[in-house]
Amino acid sequence: MAETIPAHLPGTKPASATIVLAGATGALGRLIGQYLLQRGATVRALIRPGSGVKPEAAALRNQGATVLEVDFNNEAALTEACAGAACVVSALSGLHDVIVDTQTHLLQAAVAAGVPRFIPSDYSIDYTKLPEGSNRNLDLRREFSRNLDKAPIQATSVLNGMFTDLLTGQAPVVLFGLKRVAYWGDAYQPMDFTTTANTAEFTAAAALDPTTPRYLRVAGEVASMQGLQQAASAATGEKFKLFRIGGLGAFGNVIKLTKALMPASDDVFPPWQGMQYLHNMFTGLPKLAPLDNNRYPEIHWTSVREVLATKK
Ligand SMILES: NC(=O)c1ccc[n+]([C@@H]2O[C@H](COP(=O)([O-])OP(=O)(O)OC[C@H]3O[C@@H](n4cnc5c(N)ncnc54)[C@H](OP(=O)(O)O)[C@@H]3O)[C@@H](O)[C@H]2O)c1
Numbered sequence: 001m002a003e004t005i006p007a008h009l010p011g012t013k014p015a016s017a018t019i020v021l022a023g024a025t026g027a028l029g030r031l032i033g034q035y036l037l038q039r040g041a042t043v044r045a046l047i048r049p050g051s052g053v054k055p056e057a058a059a060l061r062n063q064g065a066t067v068l069e070v071d072f073n074n075e076a077a078l079t080e081a082c083a084g085a086a087c088v089v090s091a092l093s094g095l096h097d098v099i100v101d102t103q104t105h106l107l108q109a110a111v112a113a114g115v116p117r118f119i120p121s122d123y124s125i126d127y128t129k130l131p132e133g134s135n136r137n138l139d140l141r142r143e144f145s146r147n148l149d150k151a152p153i154q155a156t157s158v159l160n161g162m163f164t165d166l167l168t169g170q171a172p173v174v175l176f177g178l179k180r181v182a183y184w185g186d187a188y189q190p191m192d193f194t195t196t197a198n199t200a201e202f203t204a205a206a207a208l209d210p211t212t213p214r215y216l217r218v219a220g221e222v223a224s225m226q227g228l229q230q231a232a233s234a235a236t237g238e239k240f241k242l243f244r245i246g247g248l249g250a251f252g253n254v255i256k257l258t259k260a261l262m263p264a265s266d267d268v269f270p271p272w273q274g275m276q277y278l279h280n281m282f283t284g285l286p287k288l289a290p291l292d293n294n295r296y297p298e299i300h301w302t303s304v305r306e307v308l309a310t311k312k
Contacts, residue, residue, distance in 0.1 A: 017086035018042040019207050022072075022106055023121060024065070025056040029091030031200030032207075033060050039208055046070050046081050046106075072102045078109035085110075087117040087207045094268055099140040104147050111153050119207060120148055122157040123199055125192065125277070125286035126217070135276040137268070156212040159288055160199040161192025161219050162281065164304055167228070168311040170274060174232050176311055180243040181232060183225040184251035185282040187242055192219035192281075192288045195302045205296040217288035220301040228304060235308035251279050 019036050023029035024045035036043045043065035047057055052069045061067050070081045082088055088110040092098050103120060110118050120141070127138035128145075148155045167174050174181055194202075198220045206212050223231065225242060232240040245251070255275045264270035280286050293301060 016040060016042060017208055018044060018084055020044045020046060020082050020085040020088045020110075020115070021065075021091065022046045022088070023091035023093065024060055024067070025051050025054050026091055026093055028093075028123060028196055028200055028203075030056045030060065031197055032089060032091055032203050033065055034063060035201045035204035036207060037063050037065060039204055041204070041208055042066075044068060044081065044085065046072075046078070048072055072105055075105055075109055075112070078105060079112040082106075082109050082113035082115050085113070085115045086210070087119060088115050089119045089203065089207050090121040091123075091203075092121045095137075095266070096140055096143075099137075100144050100147075103144050107148060107151055107153070111151050115153065117154045117156065117207075117210065117212075118148065118151075119156050119158065119203060120144060123160055123203075125161055125280055126159050126215075126288055127286065128215075129285050130280055135280050136273055137277075138280070154212075155214060156206055157215050158199065158203050158206060159215060159217045160194035160202070161288060162194075162277065163199065164193040164195045164220055164302065164307045167193070167304065167307060170269075171278070172274075173225075173278070174228060174240070174308060175243075176232075176236070178243075179232075179238055179240045181225055181229040181240055182243045182245055183282065184245050184279070185248045186284075187225045187229075187244065189282055189284050190222050190224050190287060191284075192217075192222055193304055194218055194220040195307060198299065198302055201299050202296065205299070209296075216292045216295065217290065218293050218301075219288055219291055221304045222291075223304050231303070231305040232308050235305045235311070248279065248282055251275070251282070255279060 019041045024033045033043050045060050045065050045067045049069045057067050070077050122141050127141050202218050229240050229242050255272050259272040
């Protein structure tokens with residue numbers, strides 16, 4: 001959701017800590033950068049060679065960040081780029097080569113530079129509660145977390161459920177044309193939804209907070225499919241109905257079939273991976289609890305209805 005972020009947060013003490021941000025040209029990363037700057041942090045954005053010409057990099061520079069092009073395979077250069085930082089925040093996106101390999105280079109550099117804290121690119125449902133093999137992308141996060149937990153650095157993962165913004169885009173759940181909310185399993189299963197902007201704002205606050213625990217869990221709103229039906233009706237002024245496609249066993253078979261027919265295994269988000277994510281959420285296993293929403297009370301959490309109301 002497009003959002004204007006004020007340059008400074010009223011009433012908060014400016015923080016001058018240096019935060020190293022990887023993935024700063026991405027959808028989530030650029031927002032984390034803006035919220036860090038708003039909180040008075042010194043932001044050092046690490047981007048791969050060639051990406052400095054991107055408009056996102058120019059925007060970060062204009063807002064006051066230092067943008068450094070660095071080869072993420074060159075650990076000496078990465079270590080130098082991490083020097084003096086209070087926290088390294090990753091908002092990288094990719095498959096094994098990025099989430100495990102590149103993030104491990106970044107972690108080793110952070111440790112070598114003596115950075116005390118690291119926030120990995122997790123930003124998801126609670127993968128620690130999911131069985132291995134149930135979600136390809138979350139398995140990669142679990143694999144990286146094993147490296148992270150062995151490293152002499154304080155780690156904090158931000159878990160936020162599904163980006164609420166996806167409900168007006170890629171997630172085939174709220175079917176605006178048909179006025180249906182389509183789901184598998186139980187219409188009353190609670191699930192976690194947080195906007196990209198709220199996730200970024202919370203992550204920025206966590207990056208500047210030296211006392212964070214291993215996991216922080218937030219949800220802009222906890223809603224079931226029945227809740228989404230009500231939110232869609234309220235947001236549009238039109239009556240939406242629930243549409244139960246089938247049970248979770250049948251959904252699992254559809255995912256296997258989709259994966260066999262359309263593997264696209266080099267895509268970060270092929271259709272079957274989005275389906276795995278929804279399947280995980282529908283089981284209730286990765287439900288976030290307890291929630292840390294009140295940790296930074298200045299954050300206003302955007303509701304599902306507010307996001308659905310932006311659908312043109
Ligand atoms: N919970 C949810 O529903 C949800 C939804 C979407 C995303 N996410 C998560 O949010 C995080 C960020 O995703 P995003 O959508 O913001 O991703 P994105 O827009 O695709 O941005 C990815 C960033 O990673 C950088 N990058 C990728 N490969 C790299 C490499 N090999 N070396 C260095 N930099 C590399 C990109 O840099 P370049 O500009 O150089 O390409 C870009 O800055 C990920 O963990 C993603 O899984 C969660």
